[in-house]
Amino acid sequence: MTSRNLAYLSNYSIYSAMLLFTIAFFAHAIEVSFSVKNSTDSEKTSFDFSRTERSGRIGTAMMILGFLFLLGGVVLRGASAHRVPWGNMYEFSITGALAFSGAYLFALAKYKLRWLGLPVSIAVLLTLGTAITVLYRPSAPLVPALKSTWLAIHVSAAIVSGGVFLLANTIAATYLILDRMEERGGRSEWAKRLPSLETLDQLSYRLVAFVFPLWTFAVIAGAIWAESAWGRYWGWDPKETWAFITWVAYAAYLHARVTAGWRGRKAAWLCLFAGSTFLFNYVYVNIWGTGRHTYSGL
Amino acid sequence: MNSFQWMWRQLTSMRTALILLMMLGLASIPGSLFPQRNQNPMKVRDFISHNPTLSHWLEKIQIFDVYSSPWFSAIYILLFISLIGCVLPRSLEHVRAIGKKPPLTPKYLDRMEGFSELDRPVDGTLDQAQAWFKKNHFRIRREENSISAEKGYSRETGNLLFHLSLILILVAVAAGGLFGSKGETILNVGDRFINTPTSYDNISFAKFQREGDMVPFSLRVLDFKASYDVKTNAPTDYTLKVAASNPIGSKEVLKTIKVNSPLTYGSTKVYLQANGYSPVVAVRDKADKLIFEGAVTFLPQDGNLTSIGAIKLPDMVPQIGMVASFLPTADRSPTRGAFSSFPEVLDPRLLVSVWMGNLGLDNGTPQSVYRVDTSKMQRIGLKALKLGEIYNFGEGTLTFEGYRSWVNLQIVDDPGKIYALVGAILAILGLLTSLFTRQRRIWIKSDGRVQIAGLAKNGVPGLDEELASLKIALMGIEE
Numbered sequence: 157m158t159s160r161n162l163a164y165l166s167n168y169s170i171y172s173a174m175l176l177f178t179i180a181f182f183a184h185a186i187e188v189s190f191s192v193k194n195s196t197d198s199e200k201t202s203f204d205f206s207r208t209e210r211s212g213r214i215g216t217a218m219m220i221l222g223f224l225f226l227l228g229g230v231v232l233r234g235a236s237a238h239r240v241p242w243g244n245m246y247e248f249s250i251t252g253a254l255a256f257s258g259a260y261l262f263a264l265a266k267y268k269l270r271w272l273g274l275p276v277s278i279a280v281l282l283t284l285g286t287a288i289t290v291l292y293r294p295s296a297p298l299v300p301a302l303k304s305t306w307l308a309i310h311v312s313a314a315i316v317s318g319g320v321f322l323l324a325n326t327i328a329a330t331y332l333i334l335d336r337m338e339e340r341g342g343r344s345e346w347a348k349r350l351p352s353l354e355t356l357d358q359l360s361y362r363l364v365a366f367v368f369p370l371w372t373f374a375v376i377a378g379a380i381w382a383e384s385a386w387g388r389y390w391g392w393d394p395k396e397t398w399a400f401i402t403w404v405a406y407a408a409y410l411h412a413r414v415t416a417g418w419r420g421r422k423a424a425w426l427c428l429f430a431g432s433t434f435l436f437n438y439v440y441v442n443i444w445g446t447g448r449h450t451y452s453g454l
Numbered sequence: 455m456n457s458f459q460w461m462w463r464q465l466t467s468m469r470t471a472l473i474l475l476m477m478l479g480l481a482s483i484p485g486s487l488f489p490q491r492n493q494n495p496m497k498v499r500d501f502i503s504h505n506p507t508l509s510h511w512l513e514k515i516q517i518f519d520v521y522s523s524p525w526f527s528a529i530y531i532l533l534f535i536s537l538i539g540c541v542l543p544r545s546l547e548h549v550r551a552i553g554k555k556p557p558l559t560p561k562y563l564d565r566m567e568g569f570s571e572l573d574r575p576v577d578g579t580l581d582q583a584q585a586w587f588k589k590n591h592f593r594i595r596r597e598e599n600s601i602s603a604e605k606g607y608s609r610e611t612g613n614l615l616f617h618l619s620l621i622l623i624l625v626a627v628a629a630g631g632l633f634g635s636k637g638e639t640i641l642n643v644g645d646r647f648i649n650t651p652t653s654y655d656n657i658s659f660a661k662f663q664r665e666g667d668m669v670p671f672s673l674r675v676l677d678f679k680a681s682y683d684v685k686t687n688a689p690t691d692y693t694l695k696v697a698a699s700n701p702i703g704s705k706e707v708l709k710t711i712k713v714n715s716p717l718t719y720g721s722t723k724v725y726l727q728a729n730g731y732s733p734v735v736a737v738r739d740k741a742d743k744l745i746f747e748g749a750v751t752f753l754p755q756d757g758n759l760t761s762i763g764a765i766k767l768p769d770m771v772p773q774i775g776m777v778a779s780f781l782p783t784a785d786r787s788p789t790r791g792a793f794s795s796f797p798e799v800l801d802p803r804l805l806v807s808v809w810m811g812n813l814g815l816d817n818g819t820p821q822s823v824y825r826v827d828t829s830k831m832q833r834i835g836l837k838a839l840k841l842g843e844i845y846n847f848g849e850g851t852l853t854f855e856g857y858r859s860w861v862n863l864q865i866v867d868d869p870g871k872i873y874a875l876v877g878a879i880l881a882i883l884g885l886l887t888s889l890f891t892r893q894r895r896i897w898i899k900s901d902g903r904v905q906i907a908g909l910a911k912n913g914v915p916g917l918d919e920e921l922a923s924l925k926i927a928l929m930g931i932e933e
Contacts, residue, residue, distance in 0.1 A: 294685070294686075296683055296685065296686045296688060297683050297688070297690045298690070299688055299689055299690070300689055300690065300691055300692045300712070300713040300714075301713050301714070303691070303712075303713070303714060304714040306714075365889050366889075368885070368889065369882060369885045369886050369889060372881065372882055372885060373882055376878040376879075376881075376882065379874075379878070380875065380878075381714075383871060384714050384715065384716060385713055385714050385725075386725070386727075387636075387716070387723065387725040387727070387864045387866045388866065388868070389868075389871055389874060389875075390627070390874075391492075391493065392482065392485055392486075392490065392493070392520075392521045393493065394486035397482045397483070397485060397486040398486060400479065400482060401479045401482060401483065404475055404476060404478065404479035405479065407475065408472060408475065408476055411468075411472055415468060441486070
């Protein structure tokens with residue numbers, strides 16, 4: 157098959173994945189909104205999850221299918237250009253969405269996380285939508301600076317870390333919303349299905365603790381690569397600077413939890429702050445920033 | 455406690471170390487938002503000329519040299535001292551504790567996590583428990599009627615290894631700043647380069663670097679090949695072939711330098727950084743005497759290598775200056791005029807505007823070799839030359855004889871980087887060990903009744919399962 161056909165096929169896979177994630181989104185929305193049962197006793201609202209169980213399952217099934225199509229899209233994109241599919245920002249974004257939905261499905265297999273399906277499907281749809289409309293670039297070979305085995309190592313580590321960081325952020329944000337609700341006299345109907353605050357708190361911490369070494373590795377792999385491509389391992393390039401800031405922020409978060417015993421609200425805010433430095437790096441530095449990491453193709 | 459001790463204790467507390475780390479993160483932000491001199495001096499100049507008043511104040515806080523500014527260094531050095539003061543005593547303590555037994559069993563176990571009383575005879579309990587602890591690699595302290603067991607000691611080992619490695623990285627970064635050198639040179643294909651300070655276009659030495667310590671190698675540029683994607687015009691490969699000899703005069707060896715694979719001599723590396731074209735021209739005067747012949751380096755202006763440069767002829771009377779552009783693949787458009795439409799040389803043109811008068815070279819101010827100061831000159835001709843064409847501009851002739859590729863080599867000596875790499879690898883190992891080791895204590899008492907309890911440091915999960923497993927071992931049945 158020619159490169160061009162592969163590139164088209166990749167695009168169709170991405171569009172199909174978007175359709176599947178849209179169905180997943182509606183399925184999860186239905187699951188959340190219809191599980192409330194109107195009871196005759198107006199004081200108490202009860203839930204009937206059996207009514208929406210099927211909808212939730214459809215949501216998860218669509219998520220898995222969407223993930224597979226997305227995986228196909230990313231792999232075909234790489235095949236069309238005969239390289240790893242991390243050459244410009246469109247490719248970073250579809251791979252990031254893949255890592256994010258993958259992190260969710262992985263966590264779903266271990267924890268009762270289906271309630272996250274709604275925010276995850278929204279985030280994936282937004283990312284893919286932006287990627288295919290604003291960031292899209294035709295499939296092309298790599299510029300010489302990117303031709304290195306470190307591309308596969310450094311970028312994959314960074315993307316996976318990013319996916320997990322953002323999942324931890326989603327959970328921390330959920331924590332803060334629920335925390336506020338409980339403070340104001342109890343959770344809303346739809347929120348009663350969600351796990352306890354303590355579970356959320358622990359979960360976001362565990363995700364960060366799990367992926368922090370990988371992020372450290374991504375930064376170090378970047379430094380090793382920079383040494384062989386640019387003649388220095390660390391040059392305070394804007395991307396490097398913000399990677400360092402993200403690292404410092406998460407290091408502070410881990411210390412705050414382990415040493416200073418931060419839990420709950422304060423920890424969730426710190427987690428959100430750290431995650432936002434990562435997003436800032438991805439969006440701002442890639443598109444408007446200067447420096448040597450100008451591979452967005454925009 | 456005197457005030458020095460007090461200050462030392464404050465500086466080396468973990469809280470201070472963390473605050474300093476956060477401050478280092480915050481302090482690095484402005485450097486990513488404002489242009490930096492060591493990365494892009496041109497951008498800094500542009501910024502200053504567009505915002506003169508603001509820049510005046512920004513200069514006072516070294517906002518264009520953040521990473522070498524005193525305030526940034528101050529945070530860096532304080533963090534370094536604080537880390538040492540924080541980590542070294544803890545490491546010594548840790549080493550001393552290696553042979554030691556776990557702490558004594560607490561008096562009241564019922565206040566501890568996972569406390570339970572077992573309904574079993576006291577006899578033989580401790581022996582049975584000891585066997586279980588041994589099997590699971592706990593460290594044990596056995597008293598008359600209790601056992602205190604601890605596991606996960608390597609958590610602290612990993613933790614300390616991680617922080618000690620960070621210190622090593624900080625030292626390596628500092629060493630890179632104090633020793634070593636970094637320079638650049640532009641070479642045309644065919645040129646020879648000898649690694650001495652005078653061969654460079656610019657070179658900077660670190661504080662403690664002696665100029666005589668440079669690796670004595672020489673290079674001859676044999677060939678440079680750039681290939682481009684015909685659809686996007688983006689480069690796909692750069693390959694530079696050189697004949698290298700080290701030390702100078704020894705047998706030449708053929709070496710290939712690519713963007714991601716520099717030429718390496720110990721801690722000195724030669725990097726391929728940029729490339730462009732040098733048109734080869736000959737200028738003759740009215741009497742047809744050869745005034746100049748050679749390759750003139752031009753600066754690329756865009757991705758298609760539209761390049762600009764200057765040919766200065768101070769020895770002609772009157773002086774002649776040529777403002778020139780080189781187009782590897784010439785094209786024209788009504789809006790842009792002449793431009794290059796592809797970076798490879800397919801249909802080259804040399805565009806010159808010839809100026810006569812005073813080049814202004816002797817008034818002392820340094821001039822760019824890529825530009826002509828035409829303020830005291832008048833234009834006498836304009837021409838687009840094809841390859842091999844001769845242009846008679848009245849005062850003489852210009853021949854466009856050909857072109858050569860040039861490469862910009864960056865030659866860096868950083869003796870600190872190997873230590874930074876070692877530090878980085880150890881840091882990752884330490885981090886993995888400390889984050890994935892669970893540290894916990896389990897106690898068992900048997901004084902009339904059998905009690906067990908435990909403590910999971912930092913609230914890590916898994917203690918309950920472990921206690922349950924111990925109970926099974928002691929009771930012989932599942933609860």
